[in-house]
Amino acid sequence: MILGVPWWVFMLIMFIFLSGYMAFRAMRAERRLEQQYIEQEGMVYIDRMEQERHEKHRQRQHMS
Template sequence: MLFFPWWVYLCIVGIIFSAYKLMTTAKEEEKIDQAFIEKEGRVYIERMEKEKERRMKQSPGNHEEQRETSAENNHSIA
């Protein structure tokens, strides 16, 4: 049963333990990253909604004129 010296088995156990810790740490980091991305996305959406409300309050009757001018200025080849 003892084909290799004891330190070889210790190295193998260390490699397996390191791989396990790497996988668990990667999963935890992915969860943290996802939470950060969701938080930043919510902040961005809130900012967009506030800007939309500000524009609606600023000029409620000019939306049709803005659409017409944006359609005229939209010169795409495709």
């Protein structure tokens, strides 16, 4: 007993804090992965828009 409290109570409290910390880390990593996915999809969209712009420009030059 430590300070009149059984040792397993301190271990339980330590595991609760450890679990919270691990959940926080997982949440942060998931947010980072989600942000990378969003940026990647944004780049795909921008590239597609650039290709369409070039294609329209090429068609206009071909018609003139």
